[in-house]
Amino acid sequence: MIDLSTSYLGLHLVSPLVASAGPLCEEVDNIRRMEDAGAAAVVLHSLFEEQIDLESSHLDRYLSHGTESYAESLTYFPDMASYRLGPDAYLEHVRRAKAAVQIPVIGSLNGVSTGGWIEYARKIEQAGADAIELNVYYIPTDPKMTGSRVEQMYVDLVRDVSESVHIPVAVKLGHAWTALGNVAERLDGAGADALVLFNRFYLPDFDLESLEVVPQLTLSSSFELLVRLHWVAILFGHIRADLAVTGGVHTGQDVLKAMMAGARVSMMTSALLKRGIGHLGQVRREVLAWMESHEYESIRQMQGSMSYRSVREPSAFERANYMKVLSSYVLRQPRA
DSSP, X not given: OOBOOEEETTEEEXXXXXXXXXXXXXXXXXXXXXXXXXXXXXXXXXXXXXXXXXXXXXXXHHHHTTTTTOGXXXXXXXXXXXXXXXXXXXXXXXXXXXXXXXXXXEEEEEOSSSTTHHXXXXXXXXXXXXXXEEEOOOOOOOTTOOHHHHHHHHHHHHHHHHHHXXXXXXXXXXXXXXXXXXXXXXXXXXXXXXXXXXXXXXXXXXXXXXXXXXXXXXXXXXXXXXXXXXXXXXXXXXXSSEEEEESSOOSHXXXXXXXXXXXXXXXXXXXXXXXXXXXXXXXXXXXXXXXXXXXXXXXXXXXXXTSSTTOSOHHHHHHHHHHHHHHHOOOXXXXX
């Protein structure tokens, strides 16, 4: 019998299929359906730092800075008092989710500074979460902000939260780093039990009629998986922390590729929003069918089998691939 089990954040999972943070996880009934469809764990939607700090003077200064010049700047943030679930309601949601399912439930905190995170990380732990995912969504728009300052901010945040709780801590990162390998190693040393690659930054669009900046949500596709495979394959075997792939996981083949790169789990949300929660069952069947036809006995057997660990200098390998791709492209002339 094929063994799909894996381990992630010290948790035993029956498969590598994990539902990532998203709107589907706001309803306990959906989480039950995810478990029934084959999800081995769920990451709850995020509690935002702005919700935690709503009444604090720190947030007041942050929101008010520059309003003398830009009167509309206060309208950039939604009404945090009614945004999804407030802090207390979020903790109750954790408790209800844990009571409703047998699979691990991972809480999620979204922000950029320590602030109230430590207090609420502890409260999420007390509510029964099996682990916490730090969804660090930060875009340094200040030209005076150096890369080293940004990196240290992440390291300090991870260390502060990790030292304040007794449950595992995962860190969800964006891909835009000068030296991601070094950042990963530092976060690993700061106490991160897993790195989730990668956060999808939702870039705004311009409305040419109203001349306003408007939110733009685009669901992922399997094409986005490639950058995740690239970095998981590079990091595998070089850090202690587990690796998770999120973004671009839509099919059984996507899951298999993530495992071979070195991931412990594959997370998905866009695929479930597009095809429904039952799609988890289809992905699981595709994984099993491929493994049976290729005579694999377990997921663990393939994890890291296509990583760069055996390559002495991955950068040289990548340059060779870069040149090969460019030289192989042929410009096709349109027919007359």
